[in-house]
Amino acid sequence: MCDLLALPSLKAVSFEATQVDLCVDAELIAIPSCEHHPAARPRKNGRDRDPIKVQDTPMHGKPVQLVIRRHQWQCGECRKRLPNRGPDIHPTKPMTRRLIRHVENALLRRTASDVAMETGLSTDQVGAIGAALASRLRAIHLPTPDILALDGIACSRTHKFQVITDGRTGQMLGIFRGLDADTAVRVLPDLVDLSKVKVLVTDMARENVAIGKAMRGVLHVADKWHVIEKCNTAVRGVVKDMADELSRSGKSQDAKKLAALSGKIAGERTPSERRTSQFEFDLEHAPNAISRYESVVAAHKARWHLMHFYSSGDRHLAASRLDQFRERAVHPSIQERMDSVLRHIDSHEAYILNFFDCLEKRPDGSVWGPTTSPAERKNGDLKRLWRASRGAGDEQFWMKAMFHPYHLDRHIIECGLCGTFTGPLQPGEVLERASRPARLPQDLRCDACCP
Structure with missing residues (x-):
């Protein structure tokens, strides 16, 4: 028979396929050696040991069970009976080593029950393999970047995690449960080398502000996308108020047209293939369709000034442009909606302006600034991985979150x-x-x- 198993220590003799699995009869051809007399030549004692059943990696979409016949060997020097499982079978588990590695790789992305169904193992066996892998992977410490990004994620009402990423690349550096500052200050030194961190990027949640104050000597920067999103929310609120007013006055068609233009009013981002820097946005004049709505035009122009603020090349110019945004945002028709944005900027202006102290010019001429956006884009994946880890504990969620790519x-x-x-x-x-x-x-x- 051809080398069906591709395992050096095993030779396939026959196999039988059913609707649900494959059963392979195999012979163990590896000859064991005595640990006390490695040079001695082992010899058979005249009888075979009982066959053993082990699971192997799936084949043709079905679980595979190996029924392995083994000879009984003894040391030619001390006559001691030699253990005979071969190098390809795990010494204590009823499975091959490559099946264990297959399960480990699958658990980085999938649920334990899904992997168990594929391989023919029990969920307890799969869970034990995952727990052992997570324990071993704790030994990996990724290099600490000079720009650190923190972003909180709520997978449920009671399961909230702080995600640590590289502020440049978005690579995961760590994740731990709890958003409070005390937990972060206690855990962060175990995950990253804080002496190498020069810039910290976060949103301006109260806990993150406290974390930044605890990291002395580190420049704390307010993430720009959280600032812009607050303004986006206010602009969408202005559009909704005007659309509701039109609906109440019987102009339902005008209300629908205005609601459909909400993205354009907020300033759509230029498609990536035509964008030369992260600050370039489609900030054309307000469409003619909204020119007769005073509040919507005022909100559109206010947001334009906030985006113009982030395209500034230095801190002094940025400060003057921020004042221009404030002047636009206090327009009587939008002041109520923009009030929360103004309070946020006034409370954290120093952190927002710190963004311009760490701008970098790239070889292609574009300008780059630190942000948590790469981490934000992974939030959907992290929530999916958390659902795949429910019942297995935070350790296996950590393993999936860190190493699923x-x-x-x-x-x-x-x-x-x-x-x-x-x-x-x-x-x-x-x-x-x-x-x-x-x-x-x-x-x-x-x-x-x-x-």
């Missing part, structure tokens, strides 16, 4: 000798390793253990 043995390498992790690897390193001959997980080595 990666693949063990491809992006993260675990040494089969010392157990240390290397990675996550850069894309170039992943491609370079892909050109090497395939090796089983237990045969992978780190640089220290590689001869």
